[in-house]
Amino acid sequence: MLTFTGYNVENVKDPFGILTGKRYEFVVQLDVPEDDELYVENGVSARAIIKVDEDQVSIVSYDLQETTSGQLLDFDMEEDEEEALLLFCKEHLPE
Template sequence: MLTFTSYTVEDVKDPFGILSGKRYEFVIHLDVPEEDELYEENGVSIRAIVKAEAGEAALVTYDLLETTTGKLLEFDLEEDEEAELAQFCKEHLPE
């Protein structure tokens, strides 16, 4: 289970108007216990892109990052964690 501590969300601009729907970029900070394989001393964050269209929202992609350096981590979330992330993003989309 993921523990989200804080997040930001920004509208991703499409200057050419070629993408359908709207895209949002989430940066979510996680609280990861030391015994977890995702644990990093400098913290762990998720950068996620979410697509919203016709009342539906879907996770397009995400990256796990070391919070202080922004270094890309070579981990993927487990299936249930990915579903939890998608649900969090859906619930926190801007109005």
């Protein structure tokens, strides 16, 4: 199971007003054990776009990246890890 150690969140503006709901960009730092396939020496972060539309919250997209360089990693999260990320983001949505 992943452990989240920090995060940043920003509102994603829709300059044309064509998207429904609100979008937020989360960058969540992950604590990945050395024996996990996701482990990278310089740290791993998940960059996720979260959609909030009325009472529905969902992940639109996410990428895993090396924390220090921002280089994209060619890995996907397992289903339970995606659910944990979504729950974390739901709990940390801006007011």
